[in-house]
Amino acid sequence: MRHRIALFFLSLPLLAWAAGCTGTLPPTRRVNSALDFLYPEGVTAAEPASEVVLKLPVRVGLAFAPNRHDQPDPITEEQKQRLLARVAAAFKEHQAIGHLEVVPTAYLQRGGSFANLEQIRGLLGLDLMVLLSYDQSQFTESTRASWTYLTVVGPLLIEGEKNDTRTVMDAVVYDVRSRALLFRAAGESTVKGRSSPLNVDRKRRTHAAEGFDKATDSLIDSLNTALAQFEEQAKTGTVQGPGTPAIAMYNAKGERITATGGGGAMGITELIAAALLGFSLLVRRRSLN
Amino acid sequence: MIAALSAMAALLPAAALEYDRIRVGEGEAWRLLTGELVHWTARMAVFDLGMLLALGIWLELRGDRRIAAVALVSGTALTVFAVHALSPGLLVYRGSSGAASALFVLAAVRIADSSDRWSRVPATAAMLLFLGKAAFESFTGQALFAGPLPEGVRVVPMVHLLGGLGGLAITRCCNRAGSG
Numbered sequence: 001m002r003h004r005i006a007l008f009f010l011s012l013p014l015l016a017w018a019a020g021c022t023g024t025l026p027p028t029r030r031v032n033s034a035l036d037f038l039y040p041e042g043v044t045a046a047e048p049a050s051e052v053v054l055k056l057p058v059r060v061g062l063a064f065a066p067n068r069h070d071q072p073d074p075i076t077e078e079q080k081q082r083l084l085a086r087v088a089a090a091f092k093e094h095q096a097i098g099h100l101e102v103v104p105t106a107y108l109q110r111g112g113s114f115a116n117l118e119q120i121r122g123l124l125g126l127d128l129m130v131l132l133s134y135d136q137s138q139f140t141e142s143t144r145a146s147w148t149y150l151t152v153v154g155p156l157l158i159e160g161e162k163n164d165t166r167t168v169m170d171a172v173v174y175d176v177r178s179r180a181l182l183f184r185a186a187g188e189s190t191v192k193g194r195s196s197p198l199n200v201d202r203k204r205r206t207h208a209a210e211g212f213d214k215a216t217d218s219l220i221d222s223l224n225t226a227l228a229q230f231e232e233q234a235k236t237g238t239v240q241g242p243g244t245p246a247i248a249m250y251n252a253k254g255e256r257i258t259a260t261g262g263g264g265a266m267g268i269t270e271l272i273a274a275a276l277l278g279f280s281l282l283v284r285r286r287s288l289n
Numbered sequence: 290m291i292a293a294l295s296a297m298a299a300l301l302p303a304a305a306l307e308y309d310r311i312r313v314g315e316g317e318a319w320r321l322l323t324g325e326l327v328h329w330t331a332r333m334a335v336f337d338l339g340m341l342l343a344l345g346i347w348l349e350l351r352g353d354r355r356i357a358a359v360a361l362v363s364g365t366a367l368t369v370f371a372v373h374a375l376s377p378g379l380l381v382y383r384g385s386s387g388a389a390s391a392l393f394v395l396a397a398v399r400i401a402d403s404s405d406r407w408s409r410v411p412a413t414a415a416m417l418l419f420l421g422k423a424a425f426e427s428f429t430g431q432a433l434f435a436g437p438l439p440e441g442v443r444v445v446p447m448v449h450l451l452g453g454l455g456g457l458a459i460t461r462c463c464n465r466a467g468s469g
Contacts, residue, residue, distance in 0.1 A: 050377045050378050051378060235440060236440060236441045237441035237443075245378065247380075248311060256304060256309070256381070261307075261383070261442055262372070262376070262382050262442060262444065263333060263383050264325075264337065264385065264387050264444070264452075266336040266386050266389065267433070269422045270340070270393075270419060271336070273393070273397075273422075276411045276412070276414055277396060277397055277412060280401075280407075280411035280412040281347075281400060283408045284407075
């Protein structure tokens with residue numbers, strides 16, 4: 001009997017240690033960035049664009065930027081294609097977009113930069129490229145309920161792990177020919193859930209996919225807003241206001257549809273100068289008389 | 290002559306004649322010149338062509354036909370240079386103020402060259418005001434007291450500055466040639 005009691009007390013810390021090992025996972029972060037793909041040697045190496053010419057309707061490509069390193073994606077290729085298809089469907093509603101092509105991830109090389117985009121442009125005849133980036137962090141923490149893991153059935157029945165999945169998706173829209181950033185939009189989501197030590201990996205994968213789904217909804221809303229703002233901004237002649245590249249848009253008939261440009265216009269100051277000139281002439285005539 | 294050409298140009302759609310960087314790049318080189326015959330607004334046309342016509346008539350009556358023609362050509366050429374070479378972000382341009390600026394400075398220098406002090410001072414002041422404003426706007430990138438223009442259209446002060454300096458240079462060259 002004494003041996004059994006001693007064994008029981010000895011096994012308690014062991015079980016607690018085991019529960020701690022299975023119940024708490026380190027936070028994970030998975031990132032891919034369009035900037036890393038476009039400017040692998042840093043943005044300073046890039047030459048700024050001076051002008052953007054868009055002949056509507058434009059042909060647009062849509063793809064996830066390649067991963068920074070060899071880390072696996074939190075979602076499968078099939079899920080990625082489904083998300084891209086949703087973004088594409090939202091984009092297609094705009095009249096300015098004539099064709100939208102979901103570009104397979106395999107076409108984009110890591111650090112391929114604009115040279116890679118030029119290849120894709122040549123291959124698919126694209127004008128604009130939408131590159132999606134993501135940043136997803138997952139946190140798993142044990143709750144008080146995790147003490148039930150000390151029992152035999154606890155890890156099977158009790159979901160004592162709290163999971164947080166935070167996802168940010170970002171879309172940048174580039175004019176491939178001029179290499180100018182036209183506009184960008186972002187969407188985010190937070191998915192909260194619970195898991196047990198036995199299903200934590202499966203739950204994290206499910207939450208990751210759900211996080212991407214929700215972030216895509218938010219991204220589509222932001223993209224629609226950003227596209228509308230871009231169309232308004234383009235009317236003033238620049239991509240994103242003073243200091244950014246000039247833009248000219250033409251319709252299918254080749255007529256310019258944005259009133260962009262400059263004029264050599266005389267103003268009030270020039271009129272005053274002309275009046276001074278007239279006055280000096282008047283004075284001279286009088287003195288001659 | 291430019292005023293007459295501009296009046297004729299009004300019969301055609303301005304978009305067919307305006308300077309368009311993309312179209313010029315595609316081979317429509319005539320737009321470099323015809324862009325100076327069309328204007329964004331009626332007010333702009335009245336100001337630009339009015340000044341061109343008034344100064345042209347005065348110089349013609351004064352017997353400065355040849356120098357006025359040279360100033361017009363140089364003003365036009367410098368406008369093309371300012372728009373096409375010095376303003377890479379400018380995609381479309383309309384206006385004849387470059388040529389008008391050249392004539393303005395030419396006329397101001399002609400009046401300022403007279404021996405009468407009372408006409409010399411305001412003429413010099415007019416020239417300095419004109420060139421000073423154009424220089425200030427060119428270097429700060431900020432237009433002063435610009436008239437209303439359509440959305441997305443801005444004044445290009447570099448055109449006034451180069452056109453005016455062109456007129457000044459032509460006057461000085463011709464004076465030297467005359468005195469030599």
